[in-house]
Amino acid sequence: MEKPLITQAMIDAYDEYTHLTLDRRRFMERLTALAGSAATAAAIAPMLAANSASAEIIASDDARVTAEDVTYPGGSGEMKGYLVRPKDASGPLGAVIVIHENRGLNPHIRDVARRMALEGFVALAPDFLSPEGGTPSDEDKAREMIGKLDPAATVANAEASLKYLATLQGVNGNVGAIGFCWGGGLVNRFATKSPDLKAGVAYYGAQPAAADVPGIKAALLLHYAGLDDRINAGIDAYKKALEASGKTFEVFVYDGVNHAFNNDTSAARYDKAAAELAWQRTVEFLKKNLG
Structure with a gap:
């Protein structure tokens, strides 16, 4: 065929x-x-769909990073995550929470955490399905479980992840977050609640309620796919609320690409040019805001 x-x-x-x-x-x-x-x-x-077999751009045993599965206190129970550091870092580094899509903490998001470490950050990819026993191998089941998570408890687990990261040895105390799809929406919600989040990067994430925007303290970088009508319907109202509250933010819409354009394990939706440009902007933004 x-x-x-x-x-x-x-x-x-x-x-x-x-x-x-x-x-x-x-x-x-x-x-x-x-x-x-x-x-x-x-x-x-x-x-x-996403193909986990093509998830490793950076090998899990890459000598340039040190990676480990960790547990730490969540908002109301134990959280599990994947912690990655650049191996030969000199001096304290900024830290980044890498928030997964609605498939949970899978090989692709672990790979994104390794990429982030190679850019000079301490990266933590939490498993936000930890309260439900962790991410299952069945993606449909993971999506079903994520749909049932309590939003307030999930934000509390994001804040607990921030606190854990901020106090790790080798971290300069500045913590940002990057999220994709469901994770992008969580970055937006988390930013409205956290007084300590320094920077948030949301890839094609659902926008928070306009009434919650005044609570944002973090600088924001918002990436959207031009063909993503479902998510893009909320851009104008979000921008208006951010501007009215005097927030620091940038918005980029990548023409002609689909939701999940950054996910290189999805052959039909990945767009190399858009993904590389958005990543370049993301790294520059995080280095500017996290040190």
């Missing part, structure tokens, strides 16, 4: 499946109708 053509309608259907109302059976029915056959749909589905 030749490489199948993936249309925007197929990508939109996948987004509805992973974020809104479609279940797996109805998604495959819709994909089959769009693709023209069940066989073609079966070939396309893995290209829309």
Whole structure:
């Protein structure tokens, strides 16, 4: 079979499946109708999804970093996470919380934490499903579990992650956060509640309520995908609220790319040019704000 053509309608259907109302059976029915056959749909589905086999851009045993699984006190129980440091750092470093998508703490997010460490930060990728026993291997199950998390308790666990990071040896006390998809939304919510978060980077994340924006203390960098109508519907109101409250923020919309454009394990949605530009801006922003 030749490489199948993936249309925007197929990508939109996948987004509805992973974020809104479609279940797996109805998604495959819709994909089959769009693709023209069940066989073609079966070939396309893995290209829309994330492929954990391609998650390691930075090898887990890369000699330039030290990485370990850690546990630490959460808001009301134990949190688990993945802590990564640059191996040959000189002097205290800024720290970054790396917040996963709605799939939980998976190999891709661990890889992003290693990338962040190679940029000169101490990186912690918490598992926000720790209160429910941790991230399962089944992505559908992980999405279901994340949908049931209590928002206030999740923000409390983000604050606990910040406190844990800020006091680690080799950290300069400045902590930021970067999040993707569900994690981007959490960065936005977390920023409205945390007096100590110095910088937040949200990739295609849902916006907080305008009434909560005055509570933001952190500088914000907001990345959006031009084709992501679902999330982009909230940009204007968020910008208006940020401007009215005199907050420090930057917004970038990457034309012609889809939600999850940064996730290089998703062949259909990843956009190399947009991802590299957004990453460059992210690193510069975090270095400016975290030292």
